[in-house]
Amino acid sequence: MGNGVWRCGAAIIALAVAMPAAAQQLPTAQTASGTVEGSVSPDGKVRVFAGIPYAKPPVGALRWQPPQAEAAWTGVRKATSFGNRCVQGGGFDDMVFRDPQQSEDCLYLNVWTSAASARAKLPVMVWIYGGGFQGGGSSEPRQDGAALAHKGVIVVSMNYRLGVFGFFSHPELIQESPHHASGNYGLLDQAAALAWVRKNIAAFGGDPNNVTIFGESAGSISVSAQMASPVSKGLFNRAIGESGGIAEWQTRMKPATETGKTGEAFAQAAGASNLAALRAMSTDQIIQATKAKKGLQFWPNVDGYFFPEDPMAIYAAGKQAHVPLLAGWNADEHRSYQYFQNLEPTQENYLKKLDEDFGADAPAVRKLFPGDTPEQIETSAHDLASALFITYSTWKWIELQGKTGGAPVYRYRFDQPIPQEPGKRPRGTHHASDITFVFGNLSARNLPWNADHQAMSDIMTSYWSNFAKKGDPNGPGLPVWPRYSPKAGYKVMHLQVRPGVKPQAKPAADRAQYELLDQLAQKRRD
Template identity: 50%
Template sequence: MLGALLALASPIALPAAHGADAPPRVTVDQGTLEGKLARLDGTVLREFQGIPYAAPPLGPLRWKPPQPPASWQGVRQATRFAPRCMQLPLFGDMVFRSDGMGEDCLYLNVWTPAGDAHAALPVLVYFYGGGFAGGDGSENRYDGASLASRGIVTVTVNYRLGVFGFLALPALAEESPAHASGNYGLLDQNAALRWVRANIVRFGGDPRRITIGGESAGSISVSAHMASPLSRGLIAGAIGESGALIAPIAPQTQVEAQTQGAAFMRKAGATTLVALRAMPATALLAASAEPAPDVGPDIDGLFLTEPPAATFARGDQAGVPLLLGSNTQEGFYPNLLDKLPPTPANYRAALARLFGNQAGRALALYPGRDRAQVERSASELAGDLFIAHSTWRWMDLQRHTADAPVYFYLFARPRPAKRHPLPGEQPDPGAVHSGEIEYALGNLDSNPVYDWTPADHAVSHVMEGYVERFIKTGNPNGPGLPAWPAVSKADGPVPRQRIDVDTRTIRDTGAARQAFLQSFIATHPTIELP
């Protein structure tokens, strides 16, 4: 039943034929690709899936920066998604169309209108979320057909995850010309960006108009690319949906990352890098199960030479238009209260555990005088500590040090009820983490779990419209869309676009809260929820 619903929701593949209906072909630097035609809302699209942008990171290339892809003779079929990168089944909301899973996973996918191949259309390169531990460019919610039907060449990218993408070791640094280790997943993304710059004109895209975007780990990646000396000159715009590589999601130091890597190496039972590279991928994946190693972006000296916050504060990041924001329910009060009832007493106790002698200041900024206020404030604080604070800091740094517009949003539309809820299951009261993706990319109907309403489609029409206009012009405003002012450098409440059925501009009054969290996190960098 699920497969049938997804088939109905997906763009319709047209049968191969002669002339105008023949499968599309594109010649890139490595050879000729043959994709397929699809139609969405009357627009004919060209789709190319499973395009290699780097060599398979196998054997001696495991934990190496991505190498150039090999050329091929003849015509390579690009009509099915390639394998997803190695990952454990961590997230239940991920629906893959990938051809299995494996280390040979460095591929990208392109959706483009089937019109003028030399149209010089704007380009979106989108990085999936999943905590740098899961995700894939084949997921339905990232499908690029809807944006392509609006005249945008859309690209999704697979990149290495978990210990395959972020392991750091002294031995890896020793063999690196840059003395760097870790960040292989981010280097994969950079290689994909460079491949797109070199080849996207063949798909009708303009290499001078590449916007990068992503959600959660993808958004964190976008902030990292804006700071990276390897990437910041490659992009014309940036979209961040919930998350930045800024405290409390700051990168590890090289020493910290290598310490974590050495602990994983011992857990895996290897005594040398040669032995670790010789282990089957499945054994490494099994060794990365609970307790999971603390691997993620680090200051490797190659992709990142310092914390991104320092780069942004100095104004050396990519000075490009930025559209970013977070959701109303990035966190939920049970996470903060360790599932205890949301009483004022339990809330005060939780704040005392988190903030110690600064709990009173936290309570003044996140008040909890009764159950309703506790539920609201605890949810807001949980969301801030999880990912919303890092997003706010990204906005604040960019607006003060870049001579480019910044557009800040708060996504507030809760998902509707599920089509087949469990007994007693109720819709979330707010917009949960990752809940905006299908709205922003025009893919509500690709997710049959929820009973989408006309109001949801109206919200998606507005949010996707903002995304479209921003990619095309660097400004989300356009005909038929509620006006969205940019954030200024001036102090005081910043304008923030609250996206819901009544999309409108509000004034963000959270600066005092964010200043408190920034100060506290600076001296307590490992603060975590229960």
């Protein structure tokens, strides 16, 4: 069968149908900035466009500036390899990259499309990776979009600035900004990628009016941030959050005036008396300066532009995006030994930790997180470690959206333990272990997967893609997933497959615990 070419206005996609990959004509698409040429997946069913620029390289005078529109090009630009990942000061042992290097020139995105024509108008899923806003990249094999694209969606992923390059603020940056804002450049990068999707995704067979943003950890926090920001208004229609929300435990997000002082002190310690001197420093000099300031991390702030006010206040007032939300977390985000910080898990040490973390409120916490037996200590320490790490913030986001978001909310808990890695401590359903399941990429990790794991992955890709298509995860052949609401009894979908067990919805068993933590967090924030 020959090649097919479909036209939709100025948009062109050349799609190979049934020829061996080596003999296929490479697919092309016409973006607003020029033509890109991609590649085809080994099975011939997915067209892959990698390393497409969505903004100018944020280097030189554009360092610590909002992303600028990408420059147009003539001819055909190759989009067959991933663009550089953004500079990151440290690494994460579970991250593997397929891009050339880390660089400040990193604002590239990728598209996986199974559209049969440019008129297909498939739903679009835009992925935001995690890494604590300090690391990560879109080239990781576990986040490859080809398998998920087989579910009738288009998958897009982007790189965004990290650490000091993505979240640095300084008084001079506030002065030079037309919005009197400083920081949040990484979040602005994400918004620019979403704007690129709205402008260009039709050329790849996507529907610009049916876009779902989804992410894990810092990517999930980013999803909740994009929902709160007026900058991203109208750029997406649904949201999925995996382990992370914008609500911070016990503290409020700092304003740019405060983070600017931290940035100014950092600049002085780095030997830069002003912003011009900072921009004149090399990438490596900036990274080395951050490493010299142990414990310093750059994080989103209330800049007055991306966040006009504290994002929790935005949610409380119902000013966020009123879109359907699917969100939850993993059963073992943190384990009990992480709460004890390598102390023996004794009752004495448990009570000591409660006093350290909660002070006068420790007795109230102990009532709902008891520690009278070794089993109770294990369970309570596990739950508290996870809550203080990331599950409380996710729960709070879900609750706020449910109260003021004006759209359906679906909550889950991922309960599928992954196989134990040789020579490592069992980690159960640990933080980020859901990513390979959501993308259908179990083979990205060399572990002894079985049929139950594969079945769980297929169910999750179906739930996630169904939600992207219609704002509801339910579909033929899938266990019913009810909305999370008081009327429905606050049902949580537990995602696990093993002999005699399949995904099922249960009333939230942790509501009293999170309500107590929320009361304590609110008291500390006030």
